[in-house]
Amino acid sequence: MGITTSIKREHAEALLLRSLAEGKLSHAYLFSGPKGSGKLQTAMALAQALFCTNRTSPVDGGRACGQCVECRKVLNGNHPDLIRIAPDGASVKIDQIRQLQRSFAYLAEDDRPRMYIIEEAEKMTIQAANSLLKFLEEPGERITAVLITDNANALLPTIASRVQRIAFPPSPPASIASQLIAEGIPDTLANPASQLAAGLEAAREYAQSEWFAECRNIVIQLAKESLSSPAKSLLTAQQKIFKNSLSEHMEIILQLFGLLFKDIIHVQARLTTALNYPDQIGWLKQAALKRDAGCWVRALEFVIEARKQLRAHVNPQLVLERLLVAVQEV
Structure with a gap:
């Protein structure tokens, strides 16, 4: 079984960036936790750092500069070595996984880091999950995978056993409410939204709706x-x-x-x-x-x-x- 680590978003990001700086990044991660707990944001922060040409020193956290061409490509969603997959309709389909494999096979001769993110990974069809399984077993050089899910128990055990799992707990409601109020959202909406959402992004979405x-x-x-x-x-x-x-x-x-x-x-x-x-x-x-x-x-x-x-x-x-x-x- 994959090892599960449960830590706050900022600590998870720091752990991943340190692993990257030390050359110890795992080939595959599973980010699990409730909606709004920062899973996708952490994955994107890792992607930026992976491709950034001007990262800060490990002593300063090894973070992406956010300004170089590579960072801007990640932010704009057009980086050629970063592939994001989301459900096509109700599920992630086998054709999406096959296209991922073809894309990375085409780039295999280049000695560049590559990364893919599968959002709502629990919605992979059985065929898609089985196709991904082989890719996880033989990922190739310098490929990093991040699977994101609200329900890790819905993944195939064979998938879960081949990834390093990081669980994202809900953020404290009081800190979420304080942040929303600081942004100008009234406490009449910020307080209940922070109680009902697991993270800042989800609470903000509620409060602004x-x-x-x-x-x-x-x-x-x-x-x-x-x-x-x-x-x-x-x-x-x-x-x-x-x-x-x-x-x-x-x-x-x-x-x-x-x-x-x-x-x-x-x-x-x-x-x-x-x-x-x-x-x-x-x-x-x-x-x-x-x-x-x-x-x-x-x-x-x-x-x-x-x-x-x-x-x-x-x-x-x-x-x-x-x-x-x-x-x-x-």
Whole structure:
């Protein structure tokens, strides 16, 4: 089996650059971890350093200069010795792997480093994975492979056993939120986005998306209505979620409910810093006074159950309606 190392993105990048500087770079890596944890960014940083003609000294980290012709080619996506493969439709297909092999075979006589990156590697078809397997076993000189996946367990064991695995853990939500706020994103979006995303890039994508702000506002409205007028909340859900594209984000909506109930519990405990709904502090205090902490813990449990039902393919509208009724009755 390949060796697995679990480290933060910046440490992974430093480790890889040090290995490159010392001539100890492995022929193949598997970067695994949740979306937004920096896997692709680390792979691209390695690619730049691999081709850079003006890297910093090993003492200074061995980083790419970012300015030379080779670095600019990597940044612009037109470096001839770097091949990136992403799913063609729903999967990475055997023809894509065969084309990769042909491309590198054509360049085999050149004594230049080469690198390929396979994104969403877990989506390789069986045929593609088996074709890649031989390439991993006999990679040729100066070829570096990076496979990127959100789900390492979905890869063939024969593939996983031939790569050095680096696991990218989620970034701490507080540091993500601080970065987003520093970029000018309001805490009303930065705080929940940082809780629901595994990394800065994914959190930024959430916080800058119109649909995310809409989901947050609707969750606030539904929570308020479910406590005072359950029938009205069911009508609101039907009109504002299930009659438009927001129904595609039901998992996020349920998680936003969970963050709202956690805020109420935190307010009850007088922990009012870094709330996910800081603009609702007045209502949060009112809700905290109406029911004890045990009620809101049960509400959280209802959210967990709703998410389980959603993953079990229960009708999303039915899942949300059950949750709204259950919250009213706690």
